[in-house]
Amino acid sequence: MNSGLEARDLTLCYDDRVVCHELSLQIPDDRFTAIIGPNGCGKSTLLKALARTLRPSSGQVLLDDRPIGARGSREVARRVALLPQNPVVPDAIRVRDLVARGRYPYHSLWRQWSPGDRAAIDEAVELTGVGDLLERPVAELSGGQRQRVWVAMVLAQQTRTLLLDEPTTFLDIAHQFDLLELFARLQRDGRTVVAVLHDLGQAARFADHLVLMKEGAVVAEGEPEEVLTPDLLADVFGLRSVVVPDPLTRTPMVVPVPSSVPAGTA
């Protein structure tokens, strides 16, 4: 089942600081993987390496069993898309033009428009529901609208795999759910989705595969029920909690134990 993305003995550094040490991980195809873990545990760094935007110090990332670093940058960009945490909105750009930039991997020096562009952009616009915004400057949009436009840009890239770095962080709860529903739908339509998420309940509800990280290493991975256990959460987050089933979806829901409740009673 695994022909897609794989990290093998990956060591990742910023300058001299080692973030991940000999990490290995297989991203399951056609599923929604959520990478969770405390701040600074290397989630985003791992995502960057998977997207070929950070060169590993040692080890390699394999895409379809071939090292990603040995492949052309555009070739990889037609297969894997990354939505970073803080993309920059270019001055005065309109939604239409921003979405169209996702088509770069299909262009060449002289051909800056390819025949598939129009259908790809239309589809991305349709999926994200930004059709009414096409002529608007991106800078004028609300946070939720803007994030949808970025997702549309990434979808216009027409990759089988989507890597999303904290895609919901700055949004209100309604927009968060909105986007997560969209990602879940994209996965059902046949894409592999990998997202760094902070909200454990949301991760459990929308993702079907969780990767729990601590200090640059993968501590646990599997179904949400296997990963979100009080013991693992205490170990990784230093958080006392009980895990109960979500009343609507039956997926695990983490309830932190307040300090006013003495140990042993929860």
Added chain:
Amino acid sequence: MSATAPRLVRLGNAVAVPVTRRGMTYAWSVTALVMVLAVATLSLGDLGVPLDHLPRALTGGADGAEAFVLERLRGPRLVVAVTAGAALAVSGSLFQTVTRNPLASPDVIGLTAGAGAGAAAASVFWSGAVPVPVGAVAGAVSAAMLVHLSTGRGFSSPSHVIIAGIGVAAMALALIQYVVLVGMRDQSTALAGYLAGSLSARSWQHAALVGAALLVLLPAAALMGQRLRLIEMGDELADALGGEAHRTRFWSLVVAIALAAAAVAVAGPISFVSLTAPQVAKRITRAPGAAVLSTALTGSLILVVADLAAQQAPVVRDLPVGILTAGVGGLYLGFLLVREWKKGTL
């Protein structure tokens, strides 16, 4: 609602470059304007070639005083204004795009000051041995290399490039002041004109130098346009889209430095064309990214206007053209700063 296909400039199946109607209109309008001003530059004033003589004079039928004005006085000067303006503008546009900073330009990163210092040293210390333009190019390239070395990470971090550039510019200005102080009086006076940027007494050799640089570097800049548009969205996204941010930034800056060095060698460190032209072009065409053609034409326009004023306008007549562009540019810079400040991004 459908995302309609953009208008394309096509050449068979191999070339397809999207253009906007607005961008085309702007390019044609500015071209027309530059041509009108070119005619004015050649025909206005006491020495001007009268309008009805101009067609014949331009096709080789000029003689006597008219030939002298056309071939020695105003012709080269006009061509230098058009080409140097374009070179400075595109250089500025590249700087601004790769640093994602609308205030970046060869002025700000110390390139023009370096060129000035090189020219100053050449004219005062090695007068006769080193031609001033050669000194200018050497100074510009040294400044760029100093910036590259002193950031500790080359050109990869925009904010480091700008901070290092400010330091290099300050050192270069100090060197200029030192040279002017110790230099002989007459040389210093000629130098003062050069340091403000001037187009008077240019020759066809000057025009040819910038022209040749443009011929090579403008297509290079245009070809990098696509990748530069990706860099605008941040290095990470540019890399993820296959845009190779670091390599693109490095080569863009090499092209930008070469363009600025060519212009500065011939016309002196003319201020603010490189800062303002890209911003003006961007705002009017509403095209994000480095639209090379519109930017180049805007630079030509600004410099031709300023030089026409330097030749013909009352009050400012005979001032070095760099002072005029600095006057206009200074106002514009103020406007930009206020705008950034209001947006809270400064």
